[in-house]
Amino acid sequence: MIAEYYPNLRHMAGIVAIADTGSMSEAAVQLNLSQPALAQGLAKVERQMKGALFRRDARGMRLSEAGEMFVARLRRGFDILRQASPVTKRSNLHQLVTMNQMLSLIAAVDHGGFRPAAARLGRAPSSLSRACRDLADQAGTPLFEVGPIGFRPTRQAEELARVFRLTLNEIHQAAADVRGLQGDYAGRLAIGCLPLAQAVILPETLNRFAPEFPGISPQVVGGRYADLVQGLLNGDLDVLVGALRREAVPGALTCGLTHVPLFSDGLVVAARAGHPLAGKAAILLEDLKQFPWVVPGVGAPARGCYDQLFATGSAAPASVPKPVETEVYGVVGGLLRSSDRLAILARSQFPRDNGLKQLDFELPDSQREIGLTYIEGWLPSVPQARFLSLLGDVFSETTQF
Structure with missing residues (x-):
């Protein structure tokens, strides 16, 4: 996630409400907060941001330039947080969840349970489990179940953790945006x-x-x-x-x-400079089958092209080594430069002077x-x-x- 900034979610909701209503008092009523509490929360956030988020005048409270950026992020974050409700049985979960509950659930899901998460964070397992238990009660759905070595997160917990991570990213970026405005x-x-x-x-x-x-x-x-x-x-x-x-x-x-x-990029057959097929015109499929290959994993565009190619005609000779399967470009390049292996690469993967050459062979359905x-x-x-x-x-x- 983005650089740490973990404010009170009620304060964040209050700032959005002030932006919507233009009034501290109306925002406080809307959120069922006291006006002094909301004012203190806003003052704390503005100190953290090192600048005013609102301009106060006779018409009420209007967003400053920094406030516009900050609130745009908060709106996006709360829109994402509303996706928490369909995962659970509570339509208003996004209004109930706390920052501590969000962080506790993310930690427990990321580390596979309360004890490993607590050990990683330096917190007591009981504090994490209590926060997650309270969240489960609010959500009306179980978030953890008994597994072979303790409690493990349910599918609902994993989905909620996703939503919470995305929400936190927007809140963190809200603070980063204001810093950027300050240079x-x-x-x-x-x-x-x-x-x-x-x-x-x-x-x-x-x-x-x-x-x-x-x-x-x-x-x-x-x-x-x-x-x-x-x-x-x-x-x-x-x-x-x-x-x-x-x-x-x-x-x-x-x-x-x-x-x-x-843009659209074409796939080509690549080999090292000096390869027996380099410089040869009108290369045939049977020529390609005489050499070993480097291929990406199943599902990659180049792998589909390779599989389609080698499903045609006779099989490669038994003496030709099987392909090396990798999508690590450094490994692909190293294998090609140090052997007579071939690979299917995109034209854009040919940096200048990289020691690889495109062979004269037209690949079918090669545009990506x-x-x-x-x-x-x-x-x-x-x-x-x-x-x-x-x-x-x-x-x-x-x-x-």
Whole structure:
């Protein structure tokens, strides 16, 4: 999750209510809070933000520039939090849950139970279990069940933890946005990267991003598509870069995913410079079957192309070693450069002077849409939006060579 900021949720709801009504007193009545309590809560948040979130005048309370940014994030966070109610039997759970309950459930789910979570956080197991038990009572549904080695989270607990993580990300980013307005950009840039973006596109984008936002440390996570999508849904990643796939979204969140195509990239057969097939014209399928391969896992676009290719014609000779299966680009490149293995790569994966060559063989159905995947309704921060802009620039340049 984003840099830690764990305020009182009632104070956050109060700030949104003040923005909606333009009145401290009306907001207090709306939330069943005393006006002094709400005023103290707002004052505390404004001290933490090092600036006023509201302008006070004869017309009431109006959002400042910082307040506009802060409240936009809070609205998004509370919209996500409302998704907690359908998971449970309480339509108003989003109004009842506390920050302590959210953090306790996330910890217990992430670490598989109360004891390991308590040990990791330095808290007493009883305090975690009590918070989760109170939350279960409010939710009207069991959140933990007896497993082989103690209590384990139920499916409802895992879904609630997802919702809570996404909510907290928006709250954390609200604070980071205000800091950015003051010239101190912070927050998170967590990128899931599929193989088709690993060699050129993402490295070049990050190199351009770093000088503009030296205070942000981007996190790049590789892996299989299903795992990276799960990272988006769990709130561990902000955006996924690579070949677009419109497969069914796992999990029960209602937010869904947005897919943004940026350009179409072709798949080609690659080999090392100096490979026996390098420079040969009109290569045949039977020529390709004489050499070992490096292939990605099942479900990857290049793997589908490979399987379709090798389902045609005669089988490869028994003396040819079986493929190495990996999606780690460094391993793929190392295997290709040090042997006569072949692989199916995207044209955009050929950085200049990388020692790999495209072979003269036309692959069927080899065009793939490359672009971005993120959760519907995502509000990029200023640094995140700039990263996306730079990424678009690199994509455009990549299609020109």
